[in-house]
Amino acid sequence: MSEGEGMAKAPVSTLRRVVLAAIPVLIFVVLAAFLLRGLDLNPKEIPSVMIDKPVPEFSLPPLPRRDDKGLSTADLKQGQVALVNVFASWCVACRAEHPILMDLKERGIVAIHGMDYKDKPEDGQRWLEDLGDPYDLVGNDLSGRVGIDWGVYGVPETFLVSGDGRILCKQIGPITPKILRNKILPAIEAAKAGRKVTC
Amino acid sequence: MLTIKRLGLTLAFLGILAGLSSLALAERRLADPAQEARAVALHKTLRCLVCQNQSIHDSNASLARDLRQIVRERIEAGDSDEQVIQYIVDRYGDWVLLDPPFKLKTLALWFGPLAVFLIGGIGMVIFLRNQGRRAASMKNAAPPLTEEERRQVQRIIEEGDGQ
Structure with missing residues (x-):
């Protein structure tokens, strides 16, 4: 009986292990995506608030x-x-x-x-x-x-x-x-x- | 004769230097000290667009000087602090505020660190709890020694492991 229970549990814990192992990989992928995007960004470029607005009176x-x-x-x-x-x-x-x-x-x-x-x-x-x-x-x-x-x-x-x-x-x-x-x-x-x- | 000439040259040079530095510092301050204090307080909250991460109060950039002057003019014209800030934000966006405003767009900025801290904390609690549970189950799982094993252990303790 107890052996049977142990056998039934085994696949669940494997799945669990896979999910757990995937978490750091996922975190890495998300971080890497952000950092990769960051390579192309120029922090000196300040987004303009003038877009879509009429030109100032001058x-x-x-x-x-x-x-x-x-x-x-x-x-x-x-x-x-x-x-x-x-x-x-x-x-x-x-x-x-x-x-x-x-x-x-x-x-x-x-x-x-x-x-x-x-x-x-x-x-x-x-x-x-x-x-x-x-x-x-x-x-x-x-x-x-x-x-x-x-x-x-x-x-x-x-x-x-x-x-x-x-x-x-x-x-x-x-x-x-x-x-x-x-x-x-x-x-x-x-x-x-x-x-x-x-x- | 020569020393006098040299002294004269030195003095002239110093004069030029003094003139240059006063030129660089030439900035009209507000006559009313209370208004000037308000202006300076606002300068310290506004980020310089040229030397980023300095306030316009600290920056020597000419744009920073212009913005300082604009803040003074707005205050003189009777604007409230909020109106002055809005005047600058209308042109350069929230980016110029050293203290970013709390709004939907900046939620991640304000709560990001807290979220990371919470996720990390929860992960740690789960990990430690599992670790404890595993240790406990290992203890329970180990079967007691058989009579044969017990004798073996006893022999090793008494005689060494045969070397």
């Missing part, structure tokens, strides 16, 4: 020798999808990003506006003269206050703005060819087609 003066009128909220509500690129002449990463903006301008896919952030207007002007000017409109944000209203905390930053002046997407740091291909171009396409932009 009006920036032009650079000295550009004959446009600067950049203001109204310019971003002309029914045209646009990129707003925050740059500065003192910003090294902006120099790295610049050829990509020139290339993007040449392709004529999207309007590109510039925000010359915490920069003397003359310096911003000289930058565009020396390196080339990818922008349709440029505003100079000498004090950096408009930048703060946009949630800018480092340059370069690039915002994708819908035709009715909503911020759809934000790129923090220089646009690399890979980011252009995988993030910016698909977002522009979706925005122009009126689809939901995810980025």
Whole structure:
């Protein structure tokens, strides 16, 4: 009798052992998944709260020798999808990003506006003269206050703005060819087609 | 003659240094000490976006200086502490708060450590209890020695194990 009971119990305890052995493995898999994801995350990138919100009310003066009128909220509500690129002449990463903006301008896919952030207007002007000017409109944000209203905390930053002046997407740091291909171009396409932009 | 010239140069250099450092420190403080104290208290709760994990009170980044100034302006304009914080959060999100708010999105942040502690504790209790039970069952499971074995043990104790 007692032997029979012991036999009946045996498979249950094996199952139990398997379940118990699986627990550490499961914990490892979950941890590994989180850590693997963490490899791709940049802790310096702060998620923007401006996404899906209208662009802030602002009006920036032009650079000295550009004959446009600067950049203001109204310019971003002309029914045209646009990129707003925050740059500065003192910003090294902006120099790295610049050829990509020139290339993007040449392709004529999207309007590109510039925000010359915490920069003397003359310096911003000289930058565009020396390196080339990818922008349709440029505003100079000498004090950096408009930048703060946009949630800018480092340059370069690039915002994708819908035709009715909503911020759809934000790129923090220089646009690399890979980011252009995988993030910016698909977002522009979706925005122009009126689809939901995810980025 | 030479020493005087050198002294003059040194003084000029020190003057430039002093000028530079005062330039770096140039920050308008609020005239009302109570308001300035409120501003500083708020500065200490706001995280700097450039040198992360420092408050804007501690940071030398120019953005931190701008944000300090904005806090002062909002206070001068008559905002409450909550309104000032909201002004900054509207632009940079909850991320700027060194003390993260308690909401659905931050539940894991607040309760994660407690949950891990509880799971670990429960696991330990189960493990120790099983261990105790196993020890007890092993004790019960061992059959008593037969007469033959008992004699063998007795012989080993008395004579050694034959070596």
